[in-house]
Amino acid sequence: MAFLVNSCVKVGFVFGAVSPTTLSLQAEQDALRFPFPCPLTMCCSESIARDGRRETFFANELSLVKAVQIQETLPGGLKPELLPNHIAIILDGNRRWANERGFKELLPNHRNGGRVIKEIVFLCCKWRIKVVSIFAFSTENWVRPKQVDALMSLFEEVMQNDLQEFMGYNVQISFIGDKSKLPKSLQELIATVENSTRGNMGLHLMIAINYGGRYDVMQASRSIASKVKDGSLQVEDINETLFEKELETNCAEFPNPDLLIRTSGEQRISNFYLWQLAYTEVFFSVKKLPDFEEEDFIEVLISFQKRERRYGGN
Amino acid sequence: MENKIESYGSSLVSHMRRLLFRVLSVGPIPNHIAFILDGNRRYAKKRNLGEGMGHRVGFLTLTSLMKYCYELGVKYVTVYAFSIDNFKRRPEEVQDLMDLMLEKIEGLLKEESIVNQFGVRVYFIGNLRLLNAPVREAAEKVMKATANNNKSILLICVAYTSTDEITHAAQEAIEEKRGEIPESSEASMAQNGEISQEKHEGHRTIKLADIERHIYMGVAPDPDILVRTSGETRLSNFLLWQSSTCLLYSPKALWPEIGLRHLVWAVLNFQRVHPYLEKRRKQV
Numbered sequence: 063m064a065f066l067v068n069s070c071v072k073v074g075f076v077f078g079a080v081s082p083t084t085l086s087l088q089a090e091q092d093a094l095r096f097p098f099p100c101p102l103t104m105c106c107s108e109s110i111a112r113d114g115r116r117e118t119f120f121a122n123e124l125s126l127v128k129a130v131q132i133q134e135t136l137p138g139g140l141k142p143e144l145l146p147n148h149i150a151i152i153l154d155g156n157r158r159w160a161n162e163r164g165f166k167e168l169l170p171n172h173r174n175g176g177r178v179i180k181e182i183v184f185l186c187c188k189w190r191i192k193v194v195s196i197f198a199f200s201t202e203n204w205v206r207p208k209q210v211d212a213l214m215s216l217f218e219e220v221m222q223n224d225l226q227e228f229m230g231y232n233v234q235i236s237f238i239g240d241k242s243k244l245p246k247s248l249q250e251l252i253a254t255v256e257n258s259t260r261g262n263m264g265l266h267l268m269i270a271i272n273y274g275g276r277y278d279v280m281q282a283s284r285s286i287a288s289k290v291k292d293g294s295l296q297v298e299d300i301n302e303t304l305f306e307k308e309l310e311t312n313c314a315e316f317p318n319p320d321l322l323i324r325t326s327g328e329q330r331i332s333n334f335y336l337w338q339l340a341y342t343e344v345f346f347s348v349k350k351l352p353d354f355e356e357e358d359f360i361e362v363l364i365s366f367q368k369r370e371r372r373y374g375g376n
Numbered sequence: 377m378e379n380k381i382e383s384y385g386s387s388l389v390s391h392m393r394r395l396l397f398r399v400l401s402v403g404p405i406p407n408h409i410a411f412i413l414d415g416n417r418r419y420a421k422k423r424n425l426g427e428g429m430g431h432r433v434g435f436l437t438l439t440s441l442m443k444y445c446y447e448l449g450v451k452y453v454t455v456y457a458f459s460i461d462n463f464k465r466r467p468e469e470v471q472d473l474m475d476l477m478l479e480k481i482e483g484l485l486k487e488e489s490i491v492n493q494f495g496v497r498v499y500f501i502g503n504l505r506l507l508n509a510p511v512r513e514a515a516e517k518v519m520k521a522t523a524n525n526n527k528s529i530l531l532i533c534v535a536y537t538s539t540d541e542i543t544h545a546a547q548e549a550i551e552e553k554r555g556e557i558p559e560s561s562e563a564s565m566a567q568n569g570e571i572s573q574e575k576h577e578g579h580r581t582i583k584l585a586d587i588e589r590h591i592y593m594g595v596a597p598d599p600d601i602l603v604r605t606s607g608e609t610r611l612s613n614f615l616l617w618q619s620s621t622c623l624l625y626s627p628k629a630l631w632p633e634i635g636l637r638h639l640v641w642a643v644l645n646f647q648r649v650h651p652y653l654e655k656r657r658k659q660v
Contacts, residue, residue, distance in 0.1 A: 202656070275620060276584065283546040283582045290550055297554070300547045302539050328649070333620035340539055340613040344624065374461025374612060 135188055137360050144367040146320035148193035149186065150342070152334050153179065155326025155350030157209075172216045174352045180224065182359055186265055187231045193266045193314045197334045201240070201274035214245055217271065221251045225258065232264030238310040239273030240281075266314050273310075275336025282308035311338055318342065321366050323359075325351045343369050393636065397448045400640065403647040406600035408452035409445055409639075410622075412614055413438065415606030415630030422630070428472045433632040435480055439490050444639055446494045446528045452596045454531040456614045460506065460540055474511055477534065481514040485521055495527035501592045502536030503544070531596055538616035541592050548590035549582050593618055600650075601642050605631040621653055 136142060156175040179196060186194050199213055228235060237252045244252075252271075285308045289295040295304075311317035318338045322331075327348040331339065345362045347354060413434055420430030438455060445453050458477065463470060484491045484498060491498060500515040507515070515534070588594055598618040604610075607628035611619065625642045627634065 276617070279542060279546075279617070280582065280584060280587070283549065283587065286546065287550045287553060287582050290554060297547060297551050300543060300550070302543050305539075305543050305546065329624045329645075330622060330649075331620050331624070336616050336620065337539060337542065339611055339616060340537070342610060344609040344611075346609070346624075369608070371610075373464075374459045375464040 139364050140189075140360065141367060142190070145189060145191060145363065146343075146366055147191070148195070148314070148316040148319045148321075149191055150195045150197070150319035150322045150335060150338075151179070151182070152197045152322070152324040152332065153351050154324055154328055156352065158326065159350040159352045172212055173219075176216060176220055178351055178354055180227075181356070182354075183233070183265070183267055184231060185356060185359065187233065191265060193268065193316045193319075195238075195268035195270060195311070195314075195319065195335075197270045197273070197332075199239070199271045199273070200333060201272055201277050202333060214248055218248055218251055221255050225255060228259065228267070229262070232262045233259060234262040234264070234266045235259045236266065236268050236313050237271055238268055238278075238313070239271045240277060241272065243272055268311065268314055270334070274333045275331075275338075276333060278309050278311070278335075279337060281310070306337065309337060311335070321345065321362070323347060323362055325349055325354050341371065341373055343371070393444070394447065396636075396640065400643055400647075401449060404650045405449045406643060406646050407450065408454065408597055408599045408601075409450050409642070410454040410456070410599040410602045410615055410619070411438075411441065412456045412602070412604040412612065413631045414604055414608060414612075416632060418606065419630045419632045428469075428476070430632065431473065431476055435476070437632045437634060441634065441639065442490055442496075442530065443494075444636055446496070448639075448643070450528075452529045452531065452599075454501075454533065454593075454596065454599060454615070456533050456536070456612075458502075458534045458536070459613060460503065460535055460537045461613065463506070463535075474508060478511050478514055481511065481518055484518050491518075491522060491525070491530070495525045496522065496530050497525040497528070498522045499529065499531045499595055501531050501533045501595075503540055504535060506535040529596060531593065533614070536592070537613040538611075539613055542587070542617055544592070545587045545590040546582075549586040552586065552590075553582060591617060598622060601625060601646050603627070603634075603638070603642055605629055605634050621657070623649060 153175055156172055159174075183194055198217070203213075204210060235255050237256065241249055241252060282305055286295065286300060286305070290297055290300075306312065306317070309317065318340070319335065319342045322335070322339060322342045322344045324330075324344070325347050327346060327350075329346050331344075335342075343366055345365060347358055347362065349355075349358050416430035416434040418430075419425075419433065420427065425433070442453055458473060462473070483489060486492075490496065498518050500519060504512050504515060511534075593615065598620075599615060599622045601623045602611075602615065602619050602625070604612075604624070604626045607626060609624070609626045623642070623646050625638075625645065627638045627641075629635075629638060
């Protein structure tokens with residue numbers, strides 16, 4: 063049915079019955095649902111581009127319509143222009159939640175947490191957040207061998223079972239961290255997922271596996287050091303902008319989080335991002351990860367919108 | 377008569393505070409507390425004080441907090457006095473802050489200052505070349521004058537941002553590594569063949585210790601608690617490298633309103649998480 067409506071809109075445009083705005087909106091919705099652009103949409107887009115004045119007029123109209131559309135999907139109290147571009151989440155409290163309820167099995171506990179994360183990611187897709195990063199596994203988590211095994215199995219399970227769902231939402235998935243220490247099967251799966259989702263233009267999901275803020279700064283320093291050794295860079299040219307480009311988060315359009323959420327009430331960063339958190343607003347939620355619901359997420363976003371970000375200036 | 381009552385009163389308060397600190401000392405005491413002094417301007421506006429007065433009141437608060445920390449047994453206190461980002465403010469405000477800093481830095485050298493009272497060694501941390509000459513010279517004078525003190529340490533971050541600190545440390549580490557293996561030893565390696573290629577590369581790779589050796593804040597251990605006043609919960613480019621496992625505490629009070637109760641609350645929270653963090657530290 064949706065395909066039929068879709069095609070009617072496109073045919074309508076060709077015969078002048080449908081405005082470019084409506085067509086572009088349709089194309090937007092297509093982008094959310096289908097990973098590959100439709101040739102008919104591409105032809106229609108080109109005809110819009112040919113008429114420069116019409117393009118500007120309709121582009122402005124389109125942003126206004128888009129803003130209205132996003133506003134309609136946003137819950138009350140949230141303004142689309144004040145939403146963060148990049149949200150980072152530290153997933154904390156799974157084990158404590160399970161211990162409180164007497165659950166002993168590790169894998170089902172983490173699956174529970176995984177479900178919550180998926181819900182948050184799909185909410186972010188709906189509300190047009192551009193980047194979401196999640197701290198799945200730290201460089202310091204290797205000290206818990208049983209949890210390591212459970213988490214590695216969970217990652218493989220999620221990637222095998224849920225990839226189609228992420229593709230449907232047009233999500234691009236990247237993995238940051240030292241992948242060389244992960245099991246070979248997981249490394250291959252990671253490469254497959256990254257390749258399959260590379261062309262997706264929706265939300266960019268960065269999953270931090272075997273990642274640490276200090277690790278990221280170290281690998282950036284080493285990368286710069288090898289460029290200096292090769293002679294392609296002078297030591298005097300090293301500055302903050304250059305350094306930031308070498309960090310693993312540089313693969314995203316918005317590498318630095320605007321908002322960091324940590325569940326379970328603990329008030330520390332635990333070596334998640336480091337450099338990237340320079341001006342990030344931090345929110346500590348008392349809810350443990352499996353209890354973190356949509357209304358808690360909305361509360362965090364409302365709090366974010368009220369914050370005055372001065373960046374050290376006036 | 378009034379003076380006598382006042383002096384008895386303040387002596388009583390001081391004794392009660394020392395008693396409170398003795399009770400707190402039953403648990404672990406943080407070794408290093410860092411403060412982001414936020415809210416001075418808002419305080420001045422709230423109280424209808426003149427422009428720049430907020431920072432003066434803020435300085436008085438700083439001396440009180442330092443006193444409480446050193447009495448409690450905290451060895452290191454770090455304060456975020458002036459960020460490189462603060463140079464973006466209005467030139468008049470920046471100049472006022474520089475003048476205030478010069479006045480207060482010179483005041484540290486006086487006999488009756490807190491520095492002499494508690495035997496404090498002072499470090500000025502940051503890209504000091506960005507400061508004007510009088511402030512930089514006064515800072516260097518104070519660092520030299522207090523170099524022999526070792527009871528407590530005060531680290532004042534001026535013209536500081538963490539990203540600048542890390543970039544500078546990486547630059548120094550890279551420069552050091554570049555100069556490490558001279559060309560003659562490369563020739564002898566080619567002849568010898570005993571030193572493996574891997575070892576050679578490993579020796580030249582930058583390690584964590586190399587960065588930490590060149591970082592400005594390397595003179596102190598990582599902070600145990602980072603306090604940011606005025607209710608904002610962000611780091612604002614302060615101690616990003618050092619604060620990965622420390623407790624972040626952000627009371628709603630503006631900096632000049634902060635008091636003993638906030639310090640006590642922060643220490644109690646620290647004592648709650650300390651056993652877990654110690655265990656993790658030993659595992660890693």
